[in-house]
Amino acid sequence: MADQAFVTLATNDNYARGAMVLGKSLRNHNTSKKLVVLIGPQVSDPCQCVLKRIYDEVRVVDVLDSGDAAHLAMMKRPDLGVTFTKLHCWTLTHYSKCVFMDADTLVLSNIDELFDREELSAAPDPGWPDCFNSGVFVYRPSIETYGKLLEFCTEHGSFDGGDQGVLNGYFSDWATADIAKHLPFIYNLSSIAIYTYLPAFKQFGGNAKVVHFLGKTKPWSYTFDPKAKKISGSEQDVSSNPTYLLEWWMLYSSSVVPMLHEQYGDQTF
């Protein structure tokens, strides 16, 4: 449907690379929805060009420059910069319903059925499972909600310093109100969960639909040898994400790198 969209966010070129892979993975699994990426003004021109080839809509969001309520909010809480940018997804009112996905997620199968859910649907956060993880959520764009979220943000801040704290504060009945708003965990499988409860991962992980590279080390923090198909580098041990990390890099090197080469020429990127 033309009035439904997957939405992501990238404020810099690193997260933009994530958004490229995410967009590609959605296309590869034949989504019928529109793809939108919100970008910060720091994203380079070549990256913007590549994003435009993958996404239907690339929208620059500059909170500092916006002159709207977000600008005011930002002056009160400068620590919540990226959070305010993420909340901008509620302004996409030319869509009736959207699914927000972090730029560090990867889609493993068609997930268009998520649009059957209502705002705010999300999967539990491993760690504190009465909070939802804000890496994947279903929402309804609305200027009214956007305004209320900004207000909440400036008044109460974020208990974790990021968007997840704000959104859980605002949609605070998620844990207790409606089971239909609990997305199955396989729609936001954090690589962390593999190690905290391995038998459950072995039992249910095969059905994973979205993997989320949550935490400090992102796929783009590693380096990859496309010939040997081997990942290396980064402070964190590569072995902690074996298959999914390889899947991310395979998609990146096969589908994204060629587009980046066209933009950058022989320049390194």
Next chain:
Amino acid sequence: MADQAFVTLATNDNYARGAMVLGKSLRNHNTSKKLVVLIGPQVSDPCQCVLKRIYDEVRVVDVLDSGDAAHLAMMKRPDLGVTFTKLHCWTLTHYSKCVFMDADTLVLSNIDELFDREELSAAPDPGWPDCFNSGVFVYRPSIETYGKLLEFCTEHGSFDGGDQGVLNGYFSDWATADIAKHLPFIYNLSSIAIYTYLPAFKQFGGNAKVVHFLGKTKPWSYTFDPKAKKISGSEQDVSSNPTYLLEWWMLYSSSVVPMLHEQYGDQTF
């Protein structure tokens, strides 16, 4: 109510010490429910005596000796020994409703309101949050259910080798069916969660009602100096459970140790 009970399990003297502290913590918070402990035949006489002073009912469960369906099941799946013992809690049909609690849990306030919930109510497991954690759950004793659980157990085994795998396999619609069966996480706060998402613990942890010392290192794995009120020892760093661990030990040394002394005399225990 006389036909409702808190139920726990201890197959050896170590877990029996946990059960003593748990029982004391329930009494200290003025529960109006009965307290039942299932014990294995290995629990020593002195420990049984102390348990009898704290609990209304101390029931020896010897699967190997039972001659019932559990014995048969056990011969097929000897690996699931403690699991079969735990399932015995469904045979307590002189109660209409029960709350099972692991012997490594500690109650921080009155939780009698849990009896308003229906079978099977439990809190999500951090790690794989579409599974419930089987350390605290509301259930209805029933010989029929008991039989079905044993059957499920022998046919499908346990995906994690323990009772949590079996119970999640049997009550498999927990994640999707009824939000009222999702106990708030503060009724089964695993000490692990403190470190996986510290800001959430800081925000919500103050409301904790039950703490669960899940994992390899149990409170009784440490040693305690009651004069200095200091915990030490064990392979795991003490700092990982600061307040709750101290609370466990304070209760143990003030209320349980004197009773053990009466039973054991000057013998070490």
